[in-house]
Amino acid sequence: MKVLVIGSGAREHALVRALTLDPTVAAVIAAPGNPGTDALALNVPVDATDPASVVALAEQHEVDLVVVGPEAPLVAGVADALREAGIRCFGPGAEAARLEGSKAYAKGVMAAAEVPTAMAHVCTSEEQLAEALDAFGAPFVVKDDGLAAGKGVVVTEDRAAAMEHGLACLAKGDDARVVIEEYLDGPEASLFCICDGSTVVPLDLAQDFKRIFDGDEGPNTGGMGAYSPLGWAPERLVDDVVARVAQPVVDEMARRGTPFVGVLYVGLALTSRGPRVIEFNVRFGDPETQSVLARLESPLAVLLAAAADGRLDEHDPLRWSPQASVTVVVAAEGYPAAPRTGVEIGGLEEIAAGDLAESVHVLHAGTTWADDGRLVSSGGRVLSVVALGEDLEQARARAYAAVDLVELDGGHHRTDIALRASRGEIHA
Numbered sequence: 001m002k003v004l005v006i007g008s009g010a011r012e013h014a015l016v017r018a019l020t021l022d023p024t025v026a027a028v029i030a031a032p033g034n035p036g037t038d039a040l041a042l043n044v045p046v047d048a049t050d051p052a053s054v055v056a057l058a059e060q061h062e063v064d065l066v067v068v069g070p071e072a073p074l075v076a077g078v079a080d081a082l083r084e085a086g087i088r089c090f091g092p093g094a095e096a097a098r099l100e101g102s103k104a105y106a107k108g109v110m111a112a113a114e115v116p117t118a119m120a121h122v123c124t125s126e127e128q129l130a131e132a133l134d135a136f137g138a139p140f141v142v143k144d145d146g147l148a149a150g151k152g153v154v155v156t157e158d159r160a161a162a163m164e165h166g167l168a169c170l171a172k173g174d175d176a177r178v179v180i181e182e183y184l185d186g187p188e189a190s191l192f193c194i195c196d197g198s199t200v201v202p203l204d205l206a207q208d209f210k211r212i213f214d215g216d217e218g219p220n221t222g223g224m225g226a227y228s229p230l231g232w233a234p235e236r237l238v239d240d241v242v243a244r245v246a247q248p249v250v251d252e253m254a255r256r257g258t259p260f261v262g263v264l265y266v267g268l269a270l271t272s273r274g275p276r277v278i279e280f281n282v283r284f285g286d287p288e289t290q291s292v293l294a295r296l297e298s299p300l301a302v303l304l305a306a307a308a309d310g311r312l313d314e315h316d317p318l319r320w321s322p323q324a325s326v327t328v329v330v331a332a333e334g335y336p337a338a339p340r341t342g343v344e345i346g347g348l349e350e351i352a353a354g355d356l357a358e359s360v361h362v363l364h365a366g367t368t369w370a371d372d373g374r375l376v377s378s379g380g381r382v383l384s385v386v387a388l389g390e391d392l393e394q395a396r397a398r399a400y401a402a403v404d405l406v407e408l409d410g411g412h413h414r415t416d417i418a419l420r421a422s423r424g425e426i427h428a
């Protein structure tokens, strides 16, 4: 198989890496890719949100499968255009991608499919916003209705801050909407469900760390680290979430004539009243994918091609490494507000050549080659350092030993990824 991966982050580097480990894959093309994928795949430029240029690229390289990493191309209709051109694509069409593209749309689907989620009000005016905040009370949960790269949500005890974020969302345009939700308590988990329009195959659970600072302090980011599996999660959780969330949603999308093909990313809060959906995404999560794919032993291209073909019901049960995996994101100085770019990155060769190489791999995200050939930072989340170990404690130790070898002036990372889980302090 020849596979085209759309995107340029550490998630896409993880996808490319897993695809190249699949013996059925002859070549991988990454568009646009990054300096990390460059070592494994052919990097080619693309206008990823222009459906016609993605189709042209897939035709030019005669690929057998296109895997779309980020949400923006999906919302723009890239998967529809590929399927119309007869090209196999793993990723939902634009209408189904609204599950992520609009929080209000997702709430509507959840209501129709009777999926347990937070109660919510969709507001279009300042008056409605104020009423909704007072109806739910603190802590306030205020969500931009549209895509916001993981940064559109504010959770705060401070009513003025909640109001300010809500008004900023409403100021984005005449049809801007803001969603106010009931606060959900309890640990969070991410479950990636591979869907083919009717059948659902869940991957293993992971947990993400969205806040910038240790102890879940500071603003939300795209994600600062992740680990898998979740030893603390109830044994039946995955089956429960498929039965009560993913399958009903996939059935509802099929009923609407907009079948869901791709990853249904179910973001959950494990509350005292049971699992509740916090959000849907329509693609692999970043950085959870880095941890989950590090443990997947089944060939990834075979799985994604089966989903694209509507043949998941014939797929063998997935095989998983019993090891634990921890991903630590190394971020640029100033991230998430104003990341400093163009900073030289060092230490990667040392990691690849040393004792850690067997259990650690470093995935690129915000990196680029400078004109003079040096590897420099080009974004907020610069690298994902992924480690495997016999347990979370060992995986953590290895990940942080490698992070210590990374040289990035002003760079920062969380030091508590998977810490509470490794100490047995999380209870669902």
Ligand code: AMP
Pocket: 118, 141, 143, 150, 152, 153, 155, 181, 182, 183, 184, 185, 188, 210, 220, 267, 278, 279
């Ligand atoms: P989202 O973009 O919807 O995933 O929200 C980002 C983060 O905000 C989530 O990972 C949660 O930590 C938090 N969050 C979102 N919705 C809620 C809620 N209803 N209750 C509590 N926390 C929430």
Ligand code: GLY
Pocket: 150, 208, 222, 223, 281, 284, 285, 286, 287, 288
């Ligand atoms: N890890 C959060 C996300 O991918 O949206």
